[in-house]
Amino acid sequence: MSTTATAPRPESTTPSSAKGISGKPVTWRTPIVLAFMAVVALLIFGILGPNQEASFGISSGGDFFQLPAIIVPAFAAGIILSIILLGLAGWTIYLKTKGTAAPAWLPVLFIVVFVVAFLIWVVGGARTPSISLAGLIAGSVTLAVPLVFGSLSGVLCERVGVVNIAIEGQLLGGAFTAAIVSSITKNPFIGLLAAALAGAVISMVLALFSIKYVVNQIIVGVVLNVLVSGLTGFLFSTVMQSDPQKYNSPEGLPIVEIPLLSSIPILGPILFKQSVVGYLMYFAVFAVWVGLFKTKWGLRVRAVGEHPQAADTMGINVNATRFWNVTLGGAVAGIGGSFFTLVAIDSFTKEISGGRGFIALAALIFGRWNPIGAFFAALLFGFADNLQSILTIIGTPVPSQFMAMLPYLVTVLAVAGLVGKSRGPAASGIPYVKG
Amino acid sequence: MVRVLKLELRGITKTFGTLVANDHIDVVVEPGQIHCLLGENGAGKSTLMNVLYGLYEPTDGQILIDDKPVVFRGPSDAMAAGIGMVHQHFMLVPVFTVAENVALGAEPTKAGGFLNLEQTRKKIKDISDKYGFDVDPDALVEDLPVGVQQRVEIIKALVRDANILILDEPTAVLTPQETDELLNIMRQLKANGTSIVFISHKLREVKAVSDIITVIRRGKVVGSTQPETSTTELASMMVGRSVSLTLNKAPANPQETTFEVRDLTVVAPNGQHVVDGISFDIARGEILALAGVQGNGQTELTEAVLGLQERVSGSIRLDGHELVGRSVKQVLSAGVGYVPEDRTVDGLVGTFSVAENLVLDLYDKVPFAKGISMSPAKVLENASSRIEEFDVRTPSAMAPAGKLSGGNQQKVVMARELSRPLRLFIASQPTRGVDVGSIEFLHRRIITERDRGTPVMIVSTELDEVMELADRIAVLYKGKLVGIVPSGTSRDVLGLMMAGIAPDDGASQAPSTSRAEGGDHV
Numbered sequence: 024m025s026t027t028a029t030a031p032r033p034e035s036t037t038p039s040s041a042k043g044i045s046g047k048p049v050t051w052r053t054p055i056v057l058a059f060m061a062v063v064a065l066l067i068f069g070i071l072g073p074n075q076e077a078s079f080g081i082s083s084g085g086d087f088f089q090l091p092a093i094i095v096p097a098f099a100a101g102i103i104l105s106i107i108l109l110g111l112a113g114w115t116i117y118l119k120t121k122g123t124a125a126p127a128w129l130p131v132l133f134i135v136v137f138v139v140a141f142l143i144w145v146v147g148g149a150r151t152p153s154i155s156l157a158g159l160i161a162g163s164v165t166l167a168v169p170l171v172f173g174s175l176s177g178v179l180c181e182r183v184g185v186v187n188i189a190i191e192g193q194l195l196g197g198a199f200t201a202a203i204v205s206s207i208t209k210n211p212f213i214g215l216l217a218a219a220l221a222g223a224v225i226s227m228v229l230a231l232f233s234i235k236y237v238v239n240q241i242i243v244g245v246v247l248n249v250l251v252s253g254l255t256g257f258l259f260s261t262v263m264q265s266d267p268q269k270y271n272s273p274e275g276l277p278i279v280e281i282p283l284l285s286s287i288p289i290l291g292p293i294l295f296k297q298s299v300v301g302y303l304m305y306f307a308v309f310a311v312w313v314g315l316f317k318t319k320w321g322l323r324v325r326a327v328g329e330h331p332q333a334a335d336t337m338g339i340n341v342n343a344t345r346f347w348n349v350t351l352g353g354a355v356a357g358i359g360g361s362f363f364t365l366v367a368i369d370s371f372t373k374e375i376s377g378g379r380g381f382i383a384l385a386a387l388i389f390g391r392w393n394p395i396g397a398f399f400a401a402l403l404f405g406f407a408d409n410l411q412s413i414l415t416i417i418g419t420p421v422p423s424q425f426m427a428m429l430p431y432l433v434t435v436l437a438v439a440g441l442v443g444k445s446r447g448p449a450a451s452g453i454p455y456v457k458g
Numbered sequence: 459m460v461r462v463l464k465l466e467l468r469g470i471t472k473t474f475g476t477l478v479a480n481d482h483i484d485v486v487v488e489p490g491q492i493h494c495l496l497g498e499n500g501a502g503k504s505t506l507m508n509v510l511y512g513l514y515e516p517t518d519g520q521i522l523i524d525d526k527p528v529v530f531r532g533p534s535d536a537m538a539a540g541i542g543m544v545h546q547h548f549m550l551v552p553v554f555t556v557a558e559n560v561a562l563g564a565e566p567t568k569a570g571g572f573l574n575l576e577q578t579r580k581k582i583k584d585i586s587d588k589y590g591f592d593v594d595p596d597a598l599v600e601d602l603p604v605g606v607q608q609r610v611e612i613i614k615a616l617v618r619d620a621n622i623l624i625l626d627e628p629t630a631v632l633t634p635q636e637t638d639e640l641l642n643i644m645r646q647l648k649a650n651g652t653s654i655v656f657i658s659h660k661l662r663e664v665k666a667v668s669d670i671i672t673v674i675r676r677g678k679v680v681g682s683t684q685p686e687t688s689t690t691e692l693a694s695m696m697v698g699r700s701v702s703l704t705l706n707k708a709p710a711n712p713q714e715t716t717f718e719v720r721d722l723t724v725v726a727p728n729g730q731h732v733v734d735g736i737s738f739d740i741a742r743g744e745i746l747a748l749a750g751v752q753g754n755g756q757t758e759l760t761e762a763v764l765g766l767q768e769r770v771s772g773s774i775r776l777d778g779h780e781l782v783g784r785s786v787k788q789v790l791s792a793g794v795g796y797v798p799e800d801r802t803v804d805g806l807v808g809t810f811s812v813a814e815n816l817v818l819d820l821y822d823k824v825p826f827a828k829g830i831s832m833s834p835a836k837v838l839e840n841a842s843s844r845i846e847e848f849d850v851r852t853p854s855a856m857a858p859a860g861k862l863s864g865g866n867q868q869k870v871v872m873a874r875e876l877s878r879p880l881r882l883f884i885a886s887q888p889t890r891g892v893d894v895g896s897i898e899f900l901h902r903r904i905i906t907e908r909d910r911g912t913p914v915m916i917v918s919t920e921l922d923e924v925m926e927l928a929d930r931i932a933v934l935y936k937g938k939l940v941g942i943v944p945s946g947t948s949r950d951v952l953g954l955m956m957a958g959i960a961p962d963d964g965a966s967q968a969p970s971t972s973r974a975e976g977g978d979h980v
Contacts, residue, residue: 318572319565326551326562333549336513337563337614338534449552457513 053125054115057133061108064101068140072101073148073420080155082288090288093156097147104140108133142410150418159406159413161292164301165367167405169194169376171304172359173383174390174397175311176222179352181392182315183345184328184450188244189229191380192251193222193353197360199255202371203263205273205364214273215300215361222357223350225251230349234342237454248380256373263371276300276365298366300358307355311394324348328448331455341455356380385434392447407433463523463540463621463653464489465510470519472505479505481677482519487622492644492654494664494685497674498696499864499891503657504546506674507624510655511543512536534563542615543624548607552600557582559599560614578617585616589646604751605636612643616652623647624655629663633751634921634953641667659696661689662922697894705898707905710929712741717882717913722772724758724937732758734937735772740882740913745904746942747916747928750956755937756917757799760886763915764796765789776882790819793881797871797888799917801864805871808860812852813841815859816874840877848873849899865896872903883907886917901927921952 077097081090111133115125146152173190180187187193200221205214229247233240263271276298285295294305315321323344326334331341363375382404389403390396407430415423465487472480479502487493495503508514510521512530520527523539530536536543550559557578566577579595586593591609599607608628615623625644629637644654644667658664664671665685673680673695680695694700717740724733733755740746748756761767763774765786774781781789790796798804806815817826817837825836841855848869852862859870868888875883885904889897904927908914918924924931931947933940933955940955951961 318570319567320571322554322558322562322565322573326554329553330549330551333551333559334562336511336533336543336545336549338532338537339563340532 051119053130054112054119057108057112057115057130060133060137061105061112064108064137064140065105068101068144069098069105070102072098072144073152074098075147075152077143077147078153079142079146080153081157092153095143095147097143097152100143101140101147104136104143107136108140111136145414145419145421146417148420149414152417154413154417157289157292159409160289162409162413163402163406164293165405166408167401168301168304168362168366169359169379170383170386170401170404171308171398172362173356173380174386174401175307175394176226176352176356176359177384177387178311178315178390178392178394178397179324179355180226180349181387181451182328182448183324183348184331184448184453184455185230185233185345185349186240186244186452187226187229187349187352187356188241188384189225189247189251189353189380190356190383191376191378192244192248193225193356194360194363194376194380194383195248195255195374196221196225196251197357198363198375199258199360199371200357201361202273202364203258203270205275206270209274211274211276211365212299214365215276215358218357218361218365219354220357222360223354226350226353226356227346229353230346233454234345234349237456240452240454252374255371259371259373267370271370273364273369273371275369276361298362300362300366303358307358308394308398311355315394325448327455328450331450331453335455335457345455356383359383382430382434388447389434404430404434464525465541465622465653466522466525467506467510468520468522470506470509470521471517472502472509472514473517478677480509480516483674483677483679485672485679487653487655488670489621489653490648490651491669492648492656492667494656494658494668494671495674496658496661496664496671496692496696498659498893500893501674501696502677503674504626507543507626507655507657510536511541511624537563537618537620540619540621541624542618542620542622544608544611544615544626544628546627546630548611550599550607550610553598555596555598556593556602556610556613557595559610560595560617564618581617582613585613589643591643604631605633605639608632608640609643612647620652622653622655624657626657627659628656629658629660631752633956634949635957637663660922661692664692665689693894699895701894701898705901705905705926707927708909710744710908712744712929713911715739715741715913716777717741717915718773718775719763720773720775722759722762722770722774724755724762724767725769725771726758730937732937733762736934736937736939737772738932738939738942740915742911742913743908744929745908745914745916745927747918747924747931748934749918749921749924749928749931749952750934752919754934756919756934757886758937759934760796760799760884760915760917763789763882763884764794793879795875795878795880795883797868797875797885799886799890801867801871802860806859806867809858811856812845812850812859812862812870813837813855815870816841816844816877818874820878844870844873844877848903863893864891865893865900868892868900869896872900876903876907880907880912882915883912884915884917887919888916889918889920889923921949921956924952925949 075097077095079093079095081092111129115129118125146154173194176190176193177187197218201214201218204217205211208214225247229243232238232243278296278298279302281295285291315324323334323339327339327341327344335341360376364371368375383401386400386404387397389400390398411426411429415426419426467483467485470480470483471478483506495506497503505514509516512533512535521530522528528539530539551562557575560582561573561575561578566574568574582593582595585591591613593606593609593613599610602610612623628640632640641663644656647654656664656668668685670682671685671687671692672682673692675696675698683692683695720737722733722736723731726732736759738746748759750756758767762770763781765781765784765788770782772782776792776794779792781792802808807818814837817840820826821832826833826840838855844850845852845855850869850873851866859867862870872888888904889900892900904914904916916924916927925945928945930942930944931952932942933952935956935958940958941961943951943961955961
């Protein structure tokens with residue numbers, strides 16, 4: 024190469040490539056949104072705030088050391104926190120006038136402070152102004168379990184290039200199968216296995232139609248959801264209802280408590296006092312992450328989801344990889360579904376998954392197609408879900424119907440507003456046809 | 459490189475439905491040769507190579523390696539046999555690093571399936587040093603310039619011990635300098651014992667580097683020849699009749715300036731200034747060509763003139779009227795004719811008939827429409843005269859435009875745009891994917907329009923075309939105007955300008971020696 028290397032080459036032929044963001048103008052969006060939220064906080068949490076003391080319990084009865092509950096005067100806290108919020112919003116406006124964007128942590132801190140202020144306001148205004156923080160968090164994790172499995176299923180499918188709208192159906196199918204198999208065999212572990220199988224079978228239908236027959240993936244997914252809902256509903260009324268004792272009283276999975284560790288305040292119940300499915304969740308998040316990003320399998324999966332033709336020319340069987348990955352995704356969602364009937368509730372009812380498959384889809388996007396991101400996103404939604412049920416119990420000034428909207432409101436805000444432009448796998452949803 | 463392979467394709471036939479893409483093709487690639495497959499777009503070169511690489515199964519015929527028949531069920535069989543391919547559109551995962559891309563499909567692993575990219579990095583370094591590639595194994599592919607991405611593709615093949623390397627139209631995306639570097643790399647590879655199958659339709663490159671040339675036309679081998687064969691002869695083998703490669707155009711006769719662009723800036727949705735403060739003029743009766751590597755703002759610039767871009771600042775004046783801020787319809791009625799760069803997406807409605815496509819811009823005007831009703835008779839009448847005037851080869855005026863060949867589709871677009879009295883004519887990539895025979899015709903029409911006294915703006919990434927047509931050449935790089943130079947400017951200077959080096963400092967660096975084929979214009 025003795026040649027004309029002196030000439031600098033054009034750096035990129037696509038001016039829209041991700042690198043060229045350097046010239047990106049700082050927008051007014053963030054400062055305006057933050058300022059608006061801060062003013063709302065000052066008005067509602069501060070000036071119109073309740074005059075009670077809010078109490079947040081930290082320890083539960085079984086812990087090996089007790090921490091005192093945190094007692095906060097709600098009105099004062101509302102004022103102070105909303106002034107902090109105003110300060111943060113003001114700072115982003117100041118930065119904007121200087122032409123620089125707010126650092127990434129600032130909106131996160133803002134949201135955290137906002138949520139704390141909201142909690143104090145809503146608890147302070149309740150009839151019984153006291154909740155257990157430990158219970159709130161532990162309950163959030165519990166509610167998040169099916170969401171985590173559902174979003175992991177989504178990660179496995181979308182990373183390989185297939186959109187899995189059928190997560191809801193897979194959760195429901197898993198829940199039903201686990202209930203009936205565990206009822207008949209009296210063995211919850213066989214029920215768990217059967218749930219995984221059921222999820223995998225539903226996924227295979229998705230894979231078959233979307234990969235082999237190139238039917239639109241969204242349509243197959245939606246149809247599968249309706250199909251599973253109808254099928255389980257029908258079997259529930261005809262079979263389960265005929266003899267609930269025999270067909271719908273599943274043996275539950277035991278809660279396995281790890282001695283000592285489970286008594287650590289707050290963290291203990293989350294990490295060390297779980298059912299088999301709960302422990303499996305932590306393992307699955309870790310395993311999918313390691314698998315996707317550290318192994319040969321993962322490299323191939325991601326290549327197939329990003330640029331299937333490139334994978335094909337390197338001798339990778341694109342459609343087989345997709346088929347088996349989607350099947351695996353279904354099995355994961357099926358396990359998530361078993362949580363409903365083997366851990367959370369002791370019998371199956373119609374539509375027991377209640378739309379959580381769709382929230383899982385949102386968690387997947389909010390978590391940016393990353394297993395760990397999806398895990399935390401699912402936790403956030405679980406938190407919102409649990410918060411609304413606790414707040415309804417303690418009697419807040421907000422009507423319970425509005426509280427019930429909370430998880431979905433958080434979902435919409437999270438996916439639409441906070442994610443910004445996140446980039447999914449490039450070939451997700453696009454069938455691969457050779458030639 | 460121990461194995462030196464002889465590759466033979468014997469009687470390869472590939473059909474897609476009724477279309478015969480390859481018709482009993484025989485090619486022998488001798489060890490250590492650069493064997494060029496020359497043919498027009500759509501002649502069947504890429505299909506043949508996809509058969510060889512195991513991506514397509516041949517309908518008939520055999521592949522022989524060292525005289526033994528082999529069957530490739532997929533690319534992995536072809537790779538195992540020592541064949542590597544660099545595709546025209548790179549087969550690289552943009553969000554992966556170089557090492558990940560190179561490892562893909564043959565990943566070195568530790569126990570348990572865990573990736574061991576250290577080995578791959580070392581191999582990349584070795585090959586990179588040997589050929590002077592200068593490739594960082596940990597760079598993300600999407601951040602790399604096109605020329606470097608192409609080297610990553612070559613590394614991918616070499617890591618798998620390819621003895622036969624297929625390069626499918628490798629120079630289509632490169633600047634002239636990058637092309638020269640690639641030709642050097644090819645010579646080096648040959649010296650190291652790698653055979654190369656070089657697919658191209660650019661005569662200059664083919665003659666510069668090949669040992670033997672096989673010409674393919676409409677799926678058949680026309681013949682084999684030596685690189686010493688003259689360009690005119692090669693071109694006529696390629697097209698099937700004699701073509702005139704040099705356009706004898708009269709010198710421009712520029713009159714008053716009627717089209718002025720001042721400080722034009724276009725901001726992309728991501729905030730980038732894709733066109734950055736550009737000013738130029740075009741006089742009546744002259745052709746200004748915008749040259750540059752694809753994606754340096756040409757598309758956005760022409761779209762800004764048309765009113766297709768949203769965030770535009772600066773001024774575009776035609777006959778003293780401001781065009782910025784006008785709707786597309788207003789711009790067209792100001793007398794702007796526009797041939798878009800991708801005719802199948804923006805130029806035609808493929809499922810509409812040729813006749814309908816010919817009135818896409820005038821369908822609502824007299825005589826084609828009266829009130830709310832259209833006049834099909836007038837539309838057909840118009841079609842038959844345009845079809846004759848522009849020599850459009852179509853079964854009938856009612857045939858869907860999408861069924862025509864690329865050259866004939868382009869003639870339809872051009873016929874439509876040139877059928878009104880124009881005050882400005884813009885043509886983007888006027889001859890991309892068009893057969894050599896039609897190129898000549900289209901070029902003549904553009905010159906005719908110029909000689910009628912219309913200011914003409916041509917956008918082309920083909921330097922040959924730019925040098926052929928232009929009266930003045932403007933070079934864009936990263937949205938900025940590098941400079942405007944007269945039509946006689948040398949290929950080297952233009953090449954440097956396309957890499958962002960302004961003509962003053964560029965001229966001193968450019969070697970003044972003329973090229974072997976300095977006279978040809980294809």
